[in-house]
Amino acid sequence: MPMTAEANTRSAASQGAEGSNREIFLPPERKAVKDGGKPHVTAKNFSIFYGDFEAVKKVNAEVLSRYVTAIIGPSGCGKSTFLRAINRMNDLIPSCHTAGTLMFNGEDIYGKYTDEVLLRKRIGMVFQKPNPFPKSIFDNIAYGPRLHGINDRKTLEGIVEKSLKKAALWDEVSDRLDRNALGLSGGQQQRLCVARALAVEPDILLLDEPTSALDPKATAKIEDLIEELRGSYTILIVTHNMQQASRVSDYTMFFYEGVLVEYAPTKQLFTNPKDQMTEDYITGRFS
Numbered sequence: 001m002p003m004t005a006e007a008n009t010r011s012a013a014s015q016g017a018e019g020s021n022r023e024i025f026l027p028p029e030r031k032a033v034k035d036g037g038k039p040h041v042t043a044k045n046f047s048i049f050y051g052d053f054e055a056v057k058k059v060n061a062e063v064l065s066r067y068v069t070a071i072i073g074p075s076g077c078g079k080s081t082f083l084r085a086i087n088r089m090n091d092l093i094p095s096c097h098t099a100g101t102l103m104f105n106g107e108d109i110y111g112k113y114t115d116e117v118l119l120r121k122r123i124g125m126v127f128q129k130p131n132p133f134p135k136s137i138f139d140n141i142a143y144g145p146r147l148h149g150i151n152d153r154k155t156l157e158g159i160v161e162k163s164l165k166k167a168a169l170w171d172e173v174s175d176r177l178d179r180n181a182l183g184l185s186g187g188q189q190q191r192l193c194v195a196r197a198l199a200v201e202p203d204i205l206l207l208d209e210p211t212s213a214l215d216p217k218a219t220a221k222i223e224d225l226i227e228e229l230r231g232s233y234t235i236l237i238v239t240h241n242m243q244q245a246s247r248v249s250d251y252t253m254f255f256y257e258g259v260l261v262e263y264a265p266t267k268q269l270f271t272n273p274k275d276q277m278t279e280d281y282i283t284g285r286f287s
């Protein structure tokens, strides 16, 4: 059987990585996003500490609007800490403090006058484990809009429908919006959590290992959803799964021991990493 172009590339890539147990990643070609690519989150010498321990070390980076950026690296390297800093979720940890600056749309996220509630409306988050409220599907989605003063039933109905459609869940739940969200499957619950985050019309979505508790089918649905949302939202996703990073993201950040070692277009980072440490990590020399 003749080798396909893809198989040829795979073969060439395998041969290129002499002696290494190289996983082959072939990130798909991705189209440029309309009106995307502006600095949306900018870190300047940004560090995050737990007490005296510097978990994230002097990061300098710009996250680009409307693209998907994956954050990868071994366990404990600071991925979640960095992600959570972007909507100040770390504020809930008393020992946690920061140095340097982290800007969102040119405004200091840690500025004296920043309102965390409004910040979290603009920068939504979905966690590793689906965490719907023990309420109806409708009330889960309407929760955020109500918190921000929307109480008109018709308006809420419109928001709930739109959000569930964006999260690719509407068709599965439109006839049971009054049922408890905890009755949904794990994958549906996670899409509900995405819908809940979208209901307040955020600019940025932070996804902290959103598929690690899901089976392959539910994982594929979330990955499809990320693809759908790409171009409308700036998305950052922490993932342990390098294949997932290579499939869903436009840019990838590789962290090691709190240091942002390499940050590049996903295709470049996975096929032609500049740093030896990145090369070693993506080829499975350490995990």
Ligand SMILES: Nc1ncnc2c1ncn2[C@@H]1O[C@H](COP(=O)(O)OP(=O)(O)OP(=O)(O)O)[C@@H](O)[C@H]1O
Residues within 6 Å of the ligand: 050, 055, 073, 074, 075, 076, 077, 078, 079, 080, 081, 082, 093, 095, 240
């Ligand atoms: N609440 C906390 N208090 C003290 N140290 C913490 C806290 N949370 C995380 N750390 C430490 O900060 C470092 C970075 O942790 P973080 O959870 O951000 O890493 P990670 O790359 O997301 O790891 P994983 O992939 O295992 O989730 C680790 O050394 C961790 O032990």
